[in-house]
Amino acid sequence: MKLRRLNSTGIAYFAKWLDGQRAGADDPVPLHLLEQADFSEALEWDVDVDDQDFQSRYELGQYLVERFSGCDQGVIRNDAGLWTWLALFWFDRLCPAPPDGGRKPFRNDNYILSDRHRDYHRHAVRTTWLFVRGHGETVRFVFSNPLPKRGEVTEQLTARPYFLSCKGLMEAANALYSDPNRGTWKVGTAGNRPGSVRRFAAVLKQFELTYDLYSMGQWEILSILPPREFARFMPPPA
């Protein structure tokens, strides 16, 4: 299908439908919004998207990086209509209906791109594209979940926009938490315990006041973490 963008009417319709689902309605996904001119409009670029069975969010990100290579990245980055259209297009994969009905979507900002700074990282499709585009294989473990799952690791590493620009920080996260054998993150990464990814994000948020994280490499980042707290995850020196 040709990629389009939802207009404000289309976004409002989708939001109302999501609210209805959470309230117990079971009407079908409003896929008609995708192509009807009252609810959506054509893009400046000719991009085809397919209803593929992505095995992980990372696969979805790779797919979008390839599909959007010919688009103006600066323009599409904040195009709420485009990202919301994509979430609607893949809605059955992002939020499949259980066999007994009663589909329970996450908060709307997982599907409708928010402009509130505390929420715009939640978008399931846009955030995946941003980080896979920016960091490639380094963030495979962050987006190793299947499409319907978001999870703590993604939340902690994507919530702070500045982290997206910090190559060494993402490489440090990969070195600490990625488990290539499991194809995801190490046991103990999520949660609230010492050395967890939540603590990693919190500690580096503090260090952002003191260090120029942007210019620091993986080993420089690792060297400023509290050594005892992160010892369990620390990779052997290169």
Add this chain to the structure above:
Amino acid sequence: MNILRRINHTGRKRIDKSSVEILLEGEPREQRFSATVDFSGLDLPPDAPVYIEAYQRYALQRFDCGTVSTFSLPPDSYLTELDGDLPAQFRIKVIDAAGSEGRLVAAAKGIRASNEQSDAEGRERLLPVISRGDMGDVPWRVNFQEDSMPELALNNRIPGCIDRIQHDPSFQALVFPGAVRSVLTWIYWNDLAGGEEEEWVTRWLDFAGAIVGEAPPKTREPNEVAAWIEDVILVFSRKHTLCTRLVEQIGRAGE
């Protein structure tokens, strides 16, 4: 009583916003910027590298500006990575050249271009106003952003919304008290008051304190904070005769 306290133990120096001037030039989608920074009085190492970061949401563009003693923008200062339809902010970073890798020796953040959001006297506005097309049926809200001044977002379905907030007494009366309350509540809710405050927080607290003639509370105690904020709203509304002007306008419309 719960006293708020935040201390800078790092030795990092704060570059005052008044020492920085950033000007945007060109049309929104082809913008570049110029910058001057006055480092005098900060006693910074002359050979410390200086960078300016322009940022908005997930976009960031970084400019190598030489050192403290040779500060200058690179020839190409076009903001090609940023969305020209959204406001840009800037950080200044001065990095330790001699000591530990990546340590900041001075910084300023949350800076807006002075020709983008200034009033008639050239002062940066406390509450920059933008119009947005994706607010559904929400008429207005205050957008809070990381590290920087909040902005008042108006639904662009409201005809002439920017002009109305500047000149329409009804619109002002119905928006401003709520907006002021939102900002002050946010400051206390997020524990931003006291200690090493963001500059925008200091400006807002100074503004609110001057209105009500009472220093902002140095406590998190909810009742005390809420009472102070309500006092600010009360005096702010009285000073600008918000309800009176709203009633007059309604009266004129009914004639």
